[in-house]
Amino acid sequence: MTEIKKTDRTRVKRLPDRGRYDRATIDAILDEALIAHVGFEFDGAPAVVPTACWRGGDRLYIHGSSKSRMLMALRDGARACVCVTLMDGLVLARSAFHHSINYRSVVLYGSAVEITDPDEKIAALKDFTEKVAPGRWDEIRGPDPQEFKATMVLAIPIAEVSAKMRSGPPIDDEPDYALPVWAGVVPLAQSMGEPEPDPKLPPGTPVPDHARHLDRMGRR
Amino acid sequence: MTEIKKTDRTRVKRLPDRGRYDRATIDAILDEALIAHVGFEFDGAPAVVPTACWRGGDRLYIHGSSKSRMLMALRDGARACVCVTLMDGLVLARSAFHHSINYRSVVLYGSAVEITDPDEKIAALKDFTEKVAPGRWDEIRGPDPQEFKATMVLAIPIAEVSAKMRSGPPIDDEPDYALPVWAGVVPLAQSMGEPEPDPKLPPGTPVPDHARHLDRMGRR
Numbered sequence: 001m002t003e004i005k006k007t008d009r010t011r012v013k014r015l016p017d018r019g020r021y022d023r024a025t026i027d028a029i030l031d032e033a034l035i036a037h038v039g040f041e042f043d044g045a046p047a048v049v050p051t052a053c054w055r056g057g058d059r060l061y062i063h064g065s066s067k068s069r070m071l072m073a074l075r076d077g078a079r080a081c082v083c084v085t086l087m088d089g090l091v092l093a094r095s096a097f098h099h100s101i102n103y104r105s106v107v108l109y110g111s112a113v114e115i116t117d118p119d120e121k122i123a124a125l126k127d128f129t130e131k132v133a134p135g136r137w138d139e140i141r142g143p144d145p146q147e148f149k150a151t152m153v154l155a156i157p158i159a160e161v162s163a164k165m166r167s168g169p170p171i172d173d174e175p176d177y178a179l180p181v182w183a184g185v186v187p188l189a190q191s192m193g194e195p196e197p198d199p200k201l202p203p204g205t206p207v208p209d210h211a212r213h214l215d216r217m218g219r220r
Numbered sequence: 221m222t223e224i225k226k227t228d229r230t231r232v233k234r235l236p237d238r239g240r241y242d243r244a245t246i247d248a249i250l251d252e253a254l255i256a257h258v259g260f261e262f263d264g265a266p267a268v269v270p271t272a273c274w275r276g277g278d279r280l281y282i283h284g285s286s287k288s289r290m291l292m293a294l295r296d297g298a299r300a301c302v303c304v305t306l307m308d309g310l311v312l313a314r315s316a317f318h319h320s321i322n323y324r325s326v327v328l329y330g331s332a333v334e335i336t337d338p339d340e341k342i343a344a345l346k347d348f349t350e351k352v353a354p355g356r357w358d359e360i361r362g363p364d365p366q367e368f369k370a371t372m373v374l375a376i377p378i379a380e381v382s383a384k385m386r387s388g389p390p391i392d393d394e395p396d397y398a399l400p401v402w403a404g405v406v407p408l409a410q411s412m413g414e415p416e417p418d419p420k421l422p423p424g425t426p427v428p429d430h431a432r433h434l435d436r437m438g439r440r
Contacts, residue, residue: 009263014285034321034408037257037303039268043229048259048268048303050325065234083257083268087410090352092431096345096360097367099352101254105270125316132310132319139401140316147317169418181359182425184417188254190307193407198389205402211312 010162020163029106029163030055030084039081042073054128059155061124066152074112074154082108090186093170094179104165112154124153133210230382240383249326249383250275250304259301262293274348279375281344286372294332294374302328310406313390314399324385332374344373353430
């Protein structure tokens with residue numbers, strides 16, 4: 001199990017029992033998440049932008065328009081704090097104070113590098129499509145040279161990173177267990193619904209497996 | 221319809237058609253979201269922390285331990301960028317380039333004020349509980365003086381703010397509509413599962429309505 005070296009800012013201080021520093025835990029959260037929230041400084045003030053993310057080995061990738069202000073700022077050296085959060089449940093306790101949320105989150109600090117090598121860039125874009133919809137890359141039209149140029153792909157090393165999580169039932173104060181109030185967890189999950197065909201699709205076009213029965217990881 | 225005055229940083233520049241500046245749209249997104257990602261500067265670097273949020277009138281509230289580094293930094297004047305994101309669907313297009321995500325997001329810039337008036341603070345905490353589980357506040361034990369002191373509540377004015385959203389089917393390049401590939405939207409939603417009673421609950425304790433049949437807004 002690869003254990004991440006803690007830094008002052010990745011060590012979980014509030015409720016340290018919730019901190020996790022092993023790559024298996026961190027990678028599982030990153031691989032399940034569809035989006036990350038990227039924090040960076042812009043024009044001298046904090047900014048946060050939600051964006052799709054995917055992992056490849058020891059890097060977390062993001063992408064978008066080559067003209068995106070966030071991507072340009074990160075490419076030009078702005079430091080990033082990337083946060084990924086999965087919510088697993090509402091924790092309903094017997095006291096207001098002990099209500100909580102079950103969750104798994106990752107916080108990654110670092111600077112991004114632009115992926116400019118064409119082979120590496122197309123491989124990264126394929127990885128993203130395959131994460132969301134396995135098998136789709138070979139069915140669709142790939143990027144033409146203009147689209148390829150209009151897309152920026154950045155990678156942030158998974159190095160200064162930690163995870164934090166809560167799971168399980170509420171933890172109430174001992175006397176409160178006698179209170180006549182229901183307590184427990186209401187599970188939360190991101191679910192995927194019945195595929196909605198594009199109205200412009202020829203009738204009878206078969207729905208591919210990757211658009212059906214996707215679990216919350218975007219996988220069959 | 222209250223229209224928000226745009227500032228340079230709230231005006232949506234990439235894909236400006238996706239920008240929304242009316243309070244009805246912004247409030248609906250904030251009211252549906254359970255968590256926000258708060259960006260701020262900490263020790264001279266960007267930081268992002270996920271935290272529960274709720275709206276009361278013209279303010280967005282967050283709370284947590286009085287010893288939380290994020291809350292202390294914001295209370296002491298750190299500027300915040302708060303982002304709320306709801307994902308509504310995977311947009312599967314005929315070309316890799318036009319794949320997208322249907323989403324609704326809000327970005328709010330501002331500085332927080334601490335809610336110190338006891339009546340205002342308890343009302344805010346009640347509002348949060350009632351957002352997540354309507355009717356629960358009157359069933360549970362409220363905060364005792366020590367818990368009340370150990371909890372910090374901050375409010376950020378909903379003033380410098382905008383929303384951004386995408387909805388509907390993929391928009392493909394005209395020639396690509398002839399490609400023999402399924403295209404459409406796979407809806408995403410946060411769903412709530414069957415309540416899991418705390419193992420320490422006396423058998424037969426009835427499950428309250430607010431733990432059942434919650435929609436993704438945390439409401440019956």
